Amino acid sequence: MEFEAVIGLEVHVQLKTNSKMFCSCKNEYGGTQNSHVCPVCLGMPGVLPVPNQEAVTKTIQTGLMLGCHIAPRCKFDRKNYFYPDQPKNYQISQFDQPLCEGGGVPLNLFAFPKDVQNDPQVNFNKVIRLTRIHLEEDVAKSFHYDTSSGIDFNRAGTPLMEIVSEADIATPEEAYAYLTALRQILVYGGVSDADMEKGQMRCDVNISIRPKGQIEFGTKCELKNLNTISGVRRSLHSEIARQIEVVSAGGEIRQETRRWDDAKGQTFLMRIKEKAHDYRYFPDPDLLPLRTDQGLFAEAQTRVPELPQAKIKRLQSDYGVTEYQAGVLASEIAFANYFESAAQPAKNKVLIANFLLNDYLATSPDLTAIPIPPNYFTEISELVDSAKINSKQAKEVFAEMIASNKAPTAIVKEKGLEQVTDMGALEKWCDEAIVANDKSVADYKSGKLGAINALKGYVMKMSKGKANPSVIDEILIKKLTS
Amino acid sequence: MSLYTETITSLRSKLSAKEVSPREIVESLLKRIESVDPKIQGYLWMNAEEALQQADAADLSKPLGGIPIAIKDNLNVIGNPCTCASKILANYQALYDATVISKLREAGAILLGRTNMDEFAMGSSTENSSWGKTRNPWDIDRIPGGSSGGSAAVVGAHEAIASLGSDTGGSIRQPAALCGCVGMKPTYGRVSRYGLVAFASSLDQVGPFTKTIEDSALLTQVISGHDPRDNTSALQAAPDFLSDLKKGVKGMRLGVPKEYFVAGMDPQVEKGIRDAIQQLQSLGAEIVEVSLPHTEQATAVYYILATAEASANLARFDGVRYGHRASNPTDVLDLYGRSRAEGFGSEVKRRIILGTYVLSSGYYDAYYNRAQKVRQLITRDFTEAFKKCDAILTPTSPTAAFKIGEKSQDPLQMYLADIFTIAVNLAEVCGLSLPCGFTSEKLPIGLQIIGPKWGESAILRVGQAYEQSTSWHQQRPNL
Numbered sequence: 001m002e003f004e005a006v007i008g009l010e011v012h013v014q015l016k017t018n019s020k021m022f023c024s025c026k027n028e029y030g031g032t033q034n035s036h037v038c039p040v041c042l043g044m045p046g047v048l049p050v051p052n053q054e055a056v057t058k059t060i061q062t063g064l065m066l067g068c069h070i071a072p073r074c075k076f077d078r079k080n081y082f083y084p085d086q087p088k089n090y091q092i093s094q095f096d097q098p099l100c101e102g103g104g105v106p107l108n109l110f111a112f113p114k115d116v117q118n119d120p121q122v123n124f125n126k127v128i129r130l131t132r133i134h135l136e137e138d139v140a141k142s143f144h145y146d147t148s149s150g151i152d153f154n155r156a157g158t159p160l161m162e163i164v165s166e167a168d169i170a171t172p173e174e175a176y177a178y179l180t181a182l183r184q185i186l187v188y189g190g191v192s193d194a195d196m197e198k199g200q201m202r203c204d205v206n207i208s209i210r211p212k213g214q215i216e217f218g219t220k221c222e223l224k225n226l227n228t229i230s231g232v233r234r235s236l237h238s239e240i241a242r243q244i245e246v247v248s249a250g251g252e253i254r255q256e257t258r259r260w261d262d263a264k265g266q267t268f269l270m271r272i273k274e275k276a277h278d279y280r281y282f283p284d285p286d287l288l289p290l291r292t293d294q295g296l297f298a299e300a301q302t303r304v305p306e307l308p309q310a311k312i313k314r315l316q317s318d319y320g321v322t323e324y325q326a327g328v329l330a331s332e333i334a335f336a337n338y339f340e341s342a343a344q345p346a347k348n349k350v351l352i353a354n355f356l357l358n359d360y361l362a363t364s365p366d367l368t369a370i371p372i373p374p375n376y377f378t379e380i381s382e383l384v385d386s387a388k389i390n391s392k393q394a395k396e397v398f399a400e401m402i403a404s405n406k407a408p409t410a411i412v413k414e415k416g417l418e419q420v421t422d423m424g425a426l427e428k429w430c431d432e433a434i435v436a437n438d439k440s441v442a443d444y445k446s447g448k449l450g451a452i453n454a455l456k457g458y459v460m461k462m463s464k465g466k467a468n469p470s471v472i473d474e475i476l477i478k479k480l481t482s
Numbered sequence: 483m484s485l486y487t488e489t490i491t492s493l494r495s496k497l498s499a500k501e502v503s504p505r506e507i508v509e510s511l512l513k514r515i516e517s518v519d520p521k522i523q524g525y526l527w528m529n530a531e532e533a534l535q536q537a538d539a540a541d542l543s544k545p546l547g548g549i550p551i552a553i554k555d556n557l558n559v560i561g562n563p564c565t566c567a568s569k570i571l572a573n574y575q576a577l578y579d580a581t582v583i584s585k586l587r588e589a590g591a592i593l594l595g596r597t598n599m600d601e602f603a604m605g606s607s608t609e610n611s612s613w614g615k616t617r618n619p620w621d622i623d624r625i626p627g628g629s630s631g632g633s634a635a636v637v638g639a640h641e642a643i644a645s646l647g648s649d650t651g652g653s654i655r656q657p658a659a660l661c662g663c664v665g666m667k668p669t670y671g672r673v674s675r676y677g678l679v680a681f682a683s684s685l686d687q688v689g690p691f692t693k694t695i696e697d698s699a700l701l702t703q704v705i706s707g708h709d710p711r712d713n714t715s716a717l718q719a720a721p722d723f724l725s726d727l728k729k730g731v732k733g734m735r736l737g738v739p740k741e742y743f744v745a746g747m748d749p750q751v752e753k754g755i756r757d758a759i760q761q762l763q764s765l766g767a768e769i770v771e772v773s774l775p776h777t778e779q780a781t782a783v784y785y786i787l788a789t790a791e792a793s794a795n796l797a798r799f800d801g802v803r804y805g806h807r808a809s810n811p812t813d814v815l816d817l818y819g820r821s822r823a824e825g826f827g828s829e830v831k832r833r834i835i836l837g838t839y840v841l842s843s844g845y846y847d848a849y850y851n852r853a854q855k856v857r858q859l860i861t862r863d864f865t866e867a868f869k870k871c872d873a874i875l876t877p878t879s880p881t882a883a884f885k886i887g888e889k890s891q892d893p894l895q896m897y898l899a900d901i902f903t904i905a906v907n908l909a910e911v912c913g914l915s916l917p918c919g920f921t922s923e924k925l926p927i928g929l930q931i932i933g934p935k936w937g938e939s940a941i942l943r944v945g946q947a948y949e950q951s952t953s954w955h956q957q958r959p960n961l
Contacts (some may be wrong), residue, residue: 044803044804046677048676048712050674050711080841087803089798151802276843278843278845280846282794282796
């Protein structure tokens with residue numbers, strides 16, 4: 001029997017704000033343990049939460065970027081459960097009135113893993129629908145020792161968006177592409193750095209299988225401990241295989257939470273879900289209903305940036321790069337911005353794209369922190385484009401530019417690489433070459449066009465290699481055929 | 483006349499005239515406390531040395547300069563204990579000042595000590611304190627009311643010039659009535675709740691106990707105003723409560739709700755209230771009958787919503803970060819279970835269980851949601867009533883102070899002690915209680931004056947006119 005997977009993702013994203021969700025403590029990754037804390041985020045007696053407007057604005061902005069419906073009014077609720085990482089033993093969250101509903105994440109070729117980018121079976125332009133996005137507060141971090149546990153409350157109260165997808169994802173590769181595309185949009189909007197390794201973006205996966213063609217869902221399992229996007233892909237492959245194996249052997253899938261072990265490449269049972277936890281949600285009486293139609297919505301609207309799909313199109317039309325080049329450039333907003341600031345003043349914009357995508361990427365995979373200023377790319381492309389250096393020399397200058405962080409014009413001067421483009425000198429050397437090489441001239445005129453190379457060699461020698469070969473060609477041909 | 487019997491207003495003029503010093507006031511009170519508090523047991527904690535230091539440093543140019551104020555044990559004062567009369571916070575010391583405390587300090591007040599209360603403000607008699615029972619100054623075999631029983635008793639017994647309490651369903655007005663002083667529950671949102679240990683967040687409000695209406699206006703003024711730390715505090719600035727105070731009641735329409743004069747009310751209380759209504763009429767007020775048809779539902783609604791909120795508010799007391807922690811827990815669940823079982827008293831446990839129950843899935847709609855809807859009806863009752871009148875007159879409590887132990891075994895009887903005060907919190911309006919007579923046993927009776935939202939000026943004006951035409955507030959208990 002053939003099976004298909006049904007996958008839905010819950011993604012938690014920490015918002016990039018100066019302060020925490022309900023107090024003025026610094027929202028910062030790292031820091032000495034329990035240094036970014038105050039009575040409010042420690043849940044001391046008598047404290048009250050005050051919502052962070054910036055976090056609300058960024059959540060609305062996220063909703064706008066993902067085409068969600070933004071609730072004109074919403075509220076915060078208390079989600080009640082006891083756990084030591086939660087200072088109040090309830091989490092301020094949103095239950096039945098999330099800030100954003102609907103919308104979707106459009107996938108694209110470049111969001112998929114490289115090894116499937118040529119697979120004709122894959123629908124690269126699928127849109128994964130979203131159920132909702134709500135805003136809540138993050139919990140503290142627990143540390144477990146032999147006989148005790150410790151809690152670092154620095155993270156407690158960090159603004160956290162929960163982005164819930166519909167069960168639209170059918171393959172591990174789509175899950176990978178969904179996370180990549182979502183992350184790309186979040187970074188584009190500046191709402192989060194979405195660094196999974198820092199826990200700024202965390203992902204829970206719900207996965208079930210069913211016989212192909214069946215409409216009802218199978219029993220789902222939840223996967224935890226997914227710290228990288230490629231880990232999500234691997235875990236899904238492993239879990240789908242496990243579920244198919246169980247069902248094929250006549251077994252049944254239990255509803256359970258499983259932990260992904262990346263080193264072992266397997267999921268392991270954490271706990272069996274017998275009944276849903278009763279969180280006893282109710283509206284938080286400490287917080288007034290939130291009106292988003294009074295300024296916050298308009299503010300969020302002004303912050304919606306050009307999104308990846310639009311940028312890819314514009315890069316093609318503005319700079320003449322190919323769709324593929326535009327796709328790679330747009331994969332990180334910092335990379336695209338870098339390209340644009342290098343290419344805007346340049347005459348030959350495609351040349352800049354070539355330098356970045358071929359020469360630079362051969363030296364480093366880092367798209368976000370290119371160690372040299374963008375105008376160096378402008379300079380080196382101008383040198384090549386105006387024939388001051390040839391392509392071979394360009395490679396040499398490029399390597400030096402990366403290694404020494406020196407401006408290409410300075411490198412050319414230092415190394416004496418600048419090509420002679422003085423037409424008077426070139427004409428003179430060409431005349432000398434014709435006089436000095438009777439045989440080659442005769443050969444050329446009799447049709448052996450390759451004989452011109454001997455004449456070129458003479459001119460190059462006279463110019464100590466600095467003559468521009470294509471210009472010499474031009475002059476010689478003119479003289480020999482006139 | 484001893485200094486401790488004076489009011490804020492009278493002491494302020496003596497301080498201005500340099501007839502007395504703040505130190506003399508504090509010393510007079512400390513002596514009074516020493517002599518009568520062993521009987522009353524209104525104070526839980528006191529730092530006499532610090533109070534005297536504050537007295538010596540007092541800035542007399544401020545509105546409360548040199549005036550000592552006693553504080554209910556659920557308001558955070560940095561460095562002071564803040565136990566909420568609960569074992570679970572037995573050794574807890576506040577880390578910060580509540581906003582009302584900062585406002586008192588800014589106004590030049592001296593913080594005198596911490597007063598007893600029902601544990602976490604849950605109760606109407608102060609018998610639910612983990613630290614002992616406070617006595618009614620008019621009869622020490624009787625309860626002072628609650629939950630702010632300590633704050634009411636120390637003002638009634640002249641062990642304090644004034645005090646702060648908190649009112650969730652009557653916890654300021656009812657003990658004020660029973661102890662013969664003035665208690666004000668401001669409009670919800672008028673006074674910041676930041677630093678008040680929450681019982682029921684949508685109902686809690688801080689307010690003053692004073693000996694006169696004028697003092698009440700003054701102290702309410704000082705603690706009012708928007709606080710950016712409290713999302714539910716109103717953006718509007720408080721008006722000058724003193725400016726309209728003495729304008730009298732002539733031309734004011736005062737409503738009397740028929741639902742508040744029901745069978746079961748102590749006839750002496752009823753007579754006291756009827757006489758007070760007549761008195762106000764004779765002062766020129768127009769008395770109109772109004773209706774608050776959902777009065778009967780208020781107590782049920784209150785015990786659903788207040789306990790639901792409390793069940794979450796009190797979840798933080800778990801023995802993990804502060805407060806009582808059970809010894810040698812086997813795991814985290816054992817730590818939670820035993821710390822809370824050992825730390826909370828039985829009334830608090832009862833309400834946490836009730837609140838947890840009404841929020842549980844399957845019961846939420848029948849209880850919590852339904853109660854929210856009825857709360858809106860109660861609010862609408864008041865909105866309608868205030869179209870016909872400027873303030874509403876009712877008894878504060880159906881009875882005068884009852885005997886210690888009389889109702890403590892019957893939670894339902896105890897809950898009914900607040901039937902006249904609860905709706906005011908549910909409707910988020912303001913209300914005050916002031917003395918309007920005594921029973922034959924010489925127990926104080928309280929008149930409740932209810933105002934619309936932001937209507938403190940109106941009820942203070944009514945209270946002032948009544949108080950100035952009577953002498954109840956000048957009577958002193960025999961201690």
